[in-house]
Amino acid sequence: MSSKSLCGQSNKDIALNSSLPPTRRSLPIALIRAREQAMQPIREMLAATGLTEQQWRVLRVLAEAGPIDATKLSDRAGLLLPSLTRIARSMSQKGLITRQSDPKDRRRQVLAITPVGQRIIADNHVHALRIVDGFKDRIGAEKYEQLLDLLEAFSAASDRDNTDS
Amino acid sequence: MSSKSLCGQSNKDIALNSSLPPTRRSLPIALIRAREQAMQPIREMLAATGLTEQQWRVLRVLAEAGPIDATKLSDRAGLLLPSLTRIARSMSQKGLITRQSDPKDRRRQVLAITPVGQRIIADNHVHALRIVDGFKDRIGAEKYEQLLDLLEAFSAASDRDNTDS
DNA sequence: GGGATTTACTTGACATGTTAACAAATATCC
DNA sequence: GGATATTTGTTAACATGTCAAGTAAATCCC
Known part of the structure; x- marks a missing residue:
């Protein structure tokens, strides 16, 4: 089987029968x-x-789950914690969510949706x-x-x- | 605030069986x-x-497809054109790919993988x-x-x- | 042939993705 | 109790995602 020299010169063996899947099947x-x-x-x-997809997902999860801490929220919304930190700050300033530290464990930030946020979901x-x-x-x-x-x-x-x- | 009360009281047209899927099924x-x-x-x-996933995808597509223009590459690699513009500049500076304008259509930027780039894929x-x-x-x-x-x-x-x- | 339109990027601005470093509170262990 | 480790979140730095605006080259069209 003559190789087709995919990209030019070096048609060294790329282990013929064990090649990576075509990018269409990646x-x-x-x-x-x-x-x-x-x-x-x-x-x-x-x-x-004026919301981003990520902010919409945060509202959706909070509406569904009620007040939860940032780690659980980030997991359920498919966000990384550093992203959520910034998003939560922004959404809090806009009045869409609230943040308060858990009195039981003051490391935790408990986030909750506000009526304004619920209204956006309803709309x-x-x-x-x-x-x-x-x-x-x-x-x-x-x-x-x-x-x-x-x-x-x-x-x-x-x-x-x-x-x- | 109150508890869950998803959308509250105005159940006019949203009503019964037409609620959004739980985020688990989103x-x-x-x-x-x-x-x-x-x-x-x-x-x-x-x-x-030292590569990012996106840079890896660019190499993969170029190795598979040979020299192609930026638009096709961005489509096949799942990147937006503005992102590809910056990624290609970076990868070109690193010697992983080459850029040259298509003589037939000088709007087009034809990108190609270099031996250095091919080596990374092989490795x-x-x-x-x-x-x-x-x-x-x-x-x-x-x-x-x-x-x-x-x-x-x-x-x-x-x-x-x-x-x- | 030249203006209007379209195409193919490019750039800018801002939000998010990603990793690493960090601070604070809590948990563990002796 | 106190040193240590772990957990939780924040911040920083850089790359990418995303949209809008801009530029240059090709195409349309009369």
Whole structure:
């Protein structure tokens, strides 16, 4: 099998039968593409509110979970703690959330949504529902659920060495 | 403040069965989580090289596709053009890629991988293969391919729909 | 052929992603 | 009790994400 000399000169053996998958079949790239597509209508919705996607996710989680500390919130919203620190400061200044240190453990910052924040969610509720419907329409409701299941399974499979007492 | 009271009292048209999905079943969040999990071993691999994930993707696509213009590269690597502009400048200065304007169309910037860049890919080839194997092990090879198919289908279904108010 | 439009980047401004270093409060251990 | 380690969050520094505006080259169109 003569190699095609992909990029020019050095057609050294790159271990023929064990080559990296084409970038079309790269999971990271596929995830990034899908995220880009999914975010697009959400950003359009949020443009009118002045919120970013991340700030919207913070409101969504707080509305769902009630007051929680920053670490749990960052985990549930898919944010890193340093990002959340800045986002929370900004949202607090805008009156969308409140921050108070936990009296039981003063390291913890307990965050909670305000009525103003709840109002934003309520105002965009119907629009958000239509966006989710749009997701389902893209590949069908069944495959959509299947996709969510697979993503969840992939992310959950990170507990290898969890032999706690 | 009060407890959960998701949207409160105005249940006029939002009503009963039409509530937003729990954040656990949110596609954007699920995609972000999965991406975070997938990137983790890749970042560990790249830590020794000083490259970022994005720079690695640029090298991967250029090695696969040969010299291409910035727009196509950004599309295939899952980057926005403004990001690629800066990344390409940085990588060009490091000698990982080359940039030259297309004589046929001088608006276009044709980017290509250098031997130095190819060397980085070759050096990390085996490690990268192991990472991909790790992905498959997380949920099984079959579900892994299924996940890629669904992601691809979701991203491809973007030629329609005009969700407007 | 020349103005209007489109394309292909580029740049700027700001928000977030990411890692490392750090401070403060708590937990552990002797 | 007090030194040490761990947890929780913050800050800093830099790279990227994102949108808007800008520039230069090609295309359209009469």
